[in-house]
Amino acid sequence: MDDIRLLPATGLEGLIAQLRSRGYRVMGPTLRDDAIVTGEIRSASDLPQGVGDEQDPARYRLRKRDDGAYFGFAAPAQSSKPVFFPAEEVIWRGRRDTAVTPDSAASASTPDNAGNPTTAPASSPHDPGFTVERDQLDAPPIALLGVRSCDLRAVQIHDKVLAGRTYIDAHYVTRREATFVVAVACSDPAATCFCASMGTGPRPAATDPATGEPSYDLLLTEIAPSDPDRHHFVLEIGTEAGRDVAHAIDTAPAEFDDQHEALAVTAHAASQQTRRITAATVRDDLRASAESSRWEDVASRCLSCTNCTLVCPTCFCTTVEDVSDLTGATAERHRVWDSCFSEDFTYIHGGPTRESVKARYRQWITHKLSSWEDQFGMLGCVGCGRCIAWCPAGIDITEEAAALGRMRAGGVLPTGDHVPTGDHVTVTS
């Protein structure tokens, strides 16, 4: 049992200290306001020990647990998405050059490109041009502590989307470099969780199904949190870097039974999940549902508020926002999260292509559960349930998918197996 060790509950402190001493910024679950969020962990006391959660459509509540569990809750309010892919970041800054040719006065009096530094510098002989400064990232490597199976899978999906294609997000790649992952096996899924049906949890797969790379450096399963004498973690080693850390902290050898006990925790967690999506058929159900009457129904409830997409750990859509000072002497381009629920998301000359809310909801669920597979070879949903809990209207992606499946099976579709093309369902790249 060389790859499995036992870590006493009190040993978390040593693990955190070890990671910090190696220069990692440790990010994990912590309490803020009325929820558990992902934040910096400096010591074990930053973890939400003894706190659980209840999650239902449009409802999230913390609750006090009657034990000392460190990880006795489900998906935090936000995943680790903002750790590697922040909601807003500066891509570059531009400064209008003042130094100049004798013609500069003339250029200043014809500021055609003022505030619009995307045009080429010195576009005319009279234009002094501008200087671009790229934002330099200087961030320490991240250690994710207590990241759950669904969210870990979501990071792998982002690796594919943001770093595994022709055009990469350079800041994402920099932030992801040398990440150390201490995953946690889920013991207490919420009523909104459905990772078991998506094949993305509650126990993380040892390797990334797309790349074969190890998913985690270390995996923790919390055992017997209600018994202070026995409370400990089964610590599974996934990489050599993980082994190195495990050997540097205070652990004990594990027996075969210990692994068994860890597997029982996640088996029980899976059996607790009440929501599900039929992953095998959902892609085709959605392809066949482009003209379903269900879209009107859901659009009558949907607020087009964007919350589902912004809490979704796999949604990656962004827009750029440019800012300039009053004089147009300096400008910045910011990359910010966007959402297919915003009207401007599809704005082209003349107006948005997805004006109706039904078209926007259809885009969202179809992208997550169908066209994502065409685009990336996997589904875009990891079953974390955040879009259900944090939707102010309580719209439930599992129920919408099930309803579309039922309607398709019952033949309640005006156009049968119509496969959407063109502007019906747009694949977003």
Added chain:
Amino acid sequence: MTDHAHHHGPAAQTASGMEQAAAIEPASGLEPAAVPGPALAEAAAPEPAPASAARPKLAVWKFASCDGCQLSLLNCEDELLSIAGAVHIAYFPEATRAVVEGPYDLSLVEGSITTPEDMRRIHEIRAQSGTLVTIGACATAGGIQALRNWADVDEFRSIVYAHPEYLSTLDTSTPIASHVDVDYELRGCPVDKRQLIEVLAAYLNGRKPRIPSYSVCVECKRKGNICVPIANGTPCLGPVTQAGCGALCPTYGRGCYGCFGPQDTTNTASLTTQLVELGMADADIVRVYRTFNAGAPEFEAAGNAVEAGGAR
């Protein structure tokens, strides 16, 4: 707006007089033709430059309002000097007693139309203004004083004033765009100073202001806030309200009050259902829709629908 020598009559109004028919949508932006080109050169100077023909003349006008939006301009402490350098502040009684005669290149208009005199004056201002931008909930939706639209103004008058006969007032409070053409409407109660500066910067640089029309929830989630209706049951108008404030209230654990008016895609019927589920009484729901933007068509309709028994 290349020619402001003429102005159009009041836009067609609904029975309640609330229609914002002449409102210019953010997407249409400021028309570059109206932008005085030569502003840029001098504007680069950090200090207020002496008045010159090259700097656009700015006027700030007040109608029925609390002055809060004008104060937002004065609150731009860090930027005030460069604003004063970039424009020639020709008329701004809140800030300076010096008055420069019109016409003005850019007029910022605060407040709503509540008196016959207002109606006359706004046409005069329109005629003197190259570009006219309304600022704040009063100017863009009639403000909190639009509550009079549901009430008996004569009764108010007789209760509040000893000599109501000296008073000349209208039965309604209406946005500026119900009376004259408006080039751009900036929302908020009060306006957000960063957005105000953005509109000024856009005007000076001849580009479209970057003012999003999506919901407050977008700003709220980008900030990493915890959603208050979900996490503790506090009612929040964020999903139907336009962003702009930086999700100020939810950032401090309170629900959004709708200061920035309806977002571009407004499903108030669904939000009303949610407010009912959070335990709000119908009268309270009517009240949250009827605050600073009571006269905005979507909020007006939502409040009326609940009042008519449409919430459950």
